[in-house]
Amino acid sequence: MQADTWPGNANDGYAEILTRIAEHALAFGKPVLVVQGDSHVYRVDQPLVAGDPVHAIDLAVPNLTRVVVEGATTAEWMKLRVDPHAPALFSWERIRR
Amino acid sequence: MDMSAFRARSLALRTISVAVLFLVLSGPNAAWARCEYIVTRQWNAGFTANIRITNDGASTINGWEVAWQYTDGSRRTHAWNADVAGDNPYTATDLDWNSNIEPGVSVEFGVLGNKGTLDGEHDVPVVTGAACGTVNPPPVVPDQGGSDGAGNPSAPGVTCEISYSNVWNDGYQLNVRVNNGGTSAVANWGIERLAALRAIFFAEPDRTLGGEQLPLLTQAATHGYEGLPENQAWVQARTVFASLHVVGSRNGLAPWFGDDAGDQLFDDPVRRLAEVEERTRAALDWIDQSFALAEFPNTRESSCSCRPTPGPVTPTTATPRS
Numbered sequence: 184m185q186a187d188t189w190p191g192n193a194n195d196g197y198a199e200i201l202t203r204i205a206e207h208a209l210a211f212g213k214p215v216l217v218v219q220g221d222s223h224v225y226r227v228d229q230p231l232v233a234g235d236p237v238h239a240i241d242l243a244v245p246n247l248t249r250v251v252v253e254g255a256t257t258a259e260w261m262k263l264r265v266d267p268h269a270p271a272l273f274s275w276e277r278i279r280r
Numbered sequence: 281m282d283m284s285a286f287r288a289r290s291l292a293l294r295t296i297s298v299a300v301l302f303l304v305l306s307g308p309n310a311a312w313a314r315c316e317y318i319v320t321r322q323w324n325a326g327f328t329a330n331i332r333i334t335n336d337g338a339s340t341i342n343g344w345e346v347a348w349q350y351t352d353g354s355r356r357t358h359a360w361n362a363d364v365a366g367d368n369p370y371t372a373t374d375l376d377w378n379s380n381i382e383p384g385v386s387v388e389f390g391v392l393g394n395k396g397t398l399d400g401e402h403d404v405p406v407v408t409g410a411a412c413g414t415v416n417p418p419p420v421v422p423d424q425g426g427s428d429g430a431g432n433p434s435a436p437g438v439t440c441e442i443s444y445s446n447v448w449n450d451g452y453q454l455n456v457r458v459n460n461g462g463t464s465a466v467a468n469w470g471i472e473r474l475a476a477l478r479a480i481f482f483a484e485p486d487r488t489l490g491g492e493q494l495p496l497l498t499q500a501a502t503h504g505y506e507g508l509p510e511n512q513a514w515v516q517a518r519t520v521f522a523s524l525h526v527v528g529s530r531n532g533l534a535p536w537f538g539d540d541a542g543d544q545l546f547d548d549p550v551r552r553l554a555e556v557e558e559r560t561r562a563a564l565d566w567i568d569q570s571f572a573l574a575e576f577p578n579t580r581e582s583s584c585s586c587r588p589t590p591g592p593v594t595p596t597t598a599t600p601r602s
Contacts, residue, residue: 184526196531207571
């Protein structure tokens with residue numbers, strides 16, 4: 184998604200969408216990677232690992248990882264790998280020109 | 281992403297990725313300059329030209345390097361106001377005194393050279409460089425509600441003026457002024473950019489862009505969501521990839537703005553909130569469908585012990601606030 188939804192605030196309009204993602208991701212139980220943009224600064228976190236009080240989500244979702252890709256202002260893109268053999272299923276590399 | 285890596289891996293482990301939409305039209309301001317090659321004089325055997333770098337961005341450019349190449353046999357013989365090196369292609373770098381370019385300011389340097397062909401017309405080469413940016417200047421608004429296909433307002437006397445108040449590498453902020461110079465009131469005018477973006481990037485929502493197009497699932501095939509092509513999904517390497525049309529500026533709740541902070545000239549709360557409601561509902565449905573797809577067993581996986589078992593759904597007390 185284009186939006187950068189975390190940490191966000193209570194009135195940012197994302198609570199319903201994030202709640203839905205959290206519910207499904209928890210039920211799914213496998214790694215879920217959310218890739219976002221908008222704020223243009225590379226960032227990796229687990230925004231739901233202890234729930235998300237800001238968006239009134241009290242589910243702890245340890246299997247969800249979020250990456251914010253660096254903005255195009257630095258001419259960088261992200262190369263994503265999916266390797267079911269690796270302990271970390273998703274891995275990625277920042278490619279700069 | 282690395283398709284070869286996907287092809288090389290196969291194991292019946294399904295995962296889901298809620299992937300990205302790279303339609304970023306806003307962000308921090310970076311250097312963006314217009315780089316021009318201006319022929320100032322030419323005669324039968326030679327030419328002089330200025331290369332002008334204009335900082336159209338919002339921040340100062342600290343140091344610059346540009347390059348160009350002649351394709352008509354021309355060669356430069358002298359240069360001034362820059363450190364020019366190379367032998368077609370040429371590179372020019374700043375000197376101490378002209379290395380910084382403030383926003384709105386230009387620097388120029390000159391070259392003198394010989395033409396490749398006597399009495400030929402000196403071709404204008406393209407000037408490139410990191411400061412010149414890798415994207416084209418922002419486009420003119422390609423379509424406007426209440427206008428014809430060429431962007432001309434159809435209502436008599438109505439004109440649209442477009443100006444860019446801020447431009448950076450991958451985004452811009454523009455002002456559109458709609459002037460009614462006619463004799464009657466104009467109703468239902470609109471400025472439509474999303475339709476133009478969709479026509480470019482989602483002309484065929486059931487396949488990817490690119491030379492080797494991959495088939496996609498598209499929400500636009502669902503009744504009621506025909507106009508929302510951004511929500512797409514595909515399955516590769518036993519992974520579900522899904523794009524979600526969720527946008528910044530408070531998921532689209534932020535008022536539409538004009539050229540000044542607090543300028544609500546262009547805001548239309550009814551249309552704005554209707555768009556947010558429809559798009560959010562579509563995104564929620566697409567989240568449901570994407571995870572359902574990830575849970576859905578296929579023939580290879582159904583015979584595999586590593587077929588994932590959905591965990592219990594924990595009830596949530598979360599209260600949507602949007």
